[in-house]
Amino acid sequence: MTQGFVILALDGLQPDVGHEVLWVLRDCSSGEVLLARSLLSSSEDDLAVLLREVQAFLPVPIRGVVTDGQRSIRNAVQTVLPEVPHQLCHFHYLREAAKPVYEADRHAKKELKKQLRGIRPIERGLEKxxxxxxxxxxxxCLAVRSALTDDGRPPLSASGLNYRNA
Known part of the structure; x- marks a missing residue:
């Protein structure tokens, strides 16, 4: 912790529904994993225990927390670190911001597919x-077909915002 403080990232990784969640707490500045532990629950109380453990272990203060914004995480951070700024991670923030564009793009593709069902006969007519x-x-025809089949993953590669072939 050469920077004299920690920006704490907290995230849970669950391989399948019903299985334990691996909770990872790491320093955003150095990337160092401070604590990793599997829990059966993602309750506010369980997460507060993890936060307190990391806080007690650290020789420097926690100056910020970055998470995905899950309610139990927000509540645990508010309970254990009430004076520490807490923000949504950039990926989750951008994903939420991109949802309206993604949904509009998905709807436009659906409508376009209805209107362009006859593209295959056009392509067959050009074979020779x-x-x-x-x-x-x-x-x-190729441009239309790729627009209809290119499924990007928001937030950083929504198919409607993909201009690689333009």
Whole structure:
């Protein structure tokens, strides 16, 4: 902890529903894992125990906490570290911000699919043609097909915001 403080990241990893959750607490600045423990529960009380354990272990103060915003985590942080700023991690924040765009894109793709069901016959009609017009039409068909099948994962690669082929 050469920086003299810790920005604490807290996250739970659950392989399958009903299994134990591996809780990892790490310093955002150094990346050092401060505590990792499996728990059967993700309750506020259980998480508060982990936070207190890390706080007691650290030789420097905790200046901030970054989490996914789960209610039990927020409550545990508020209980154990009431004066410490707590923020949503950037990935989760961006994912939430991208939801309206993602949903609009998904709806637009669904509507576009309804209108463009006849693309396959157009492509079949061009199979034996090699002229420039046929090549251009094939390019348009390919663009439409890729727009309909490209499923990006928000927040950083929503399919409607993917311009790699433009």
């Amino acid at each position: 043609r090699t002229d420039l017009e046929a090549q251009a039409i094939r390019g348009y």
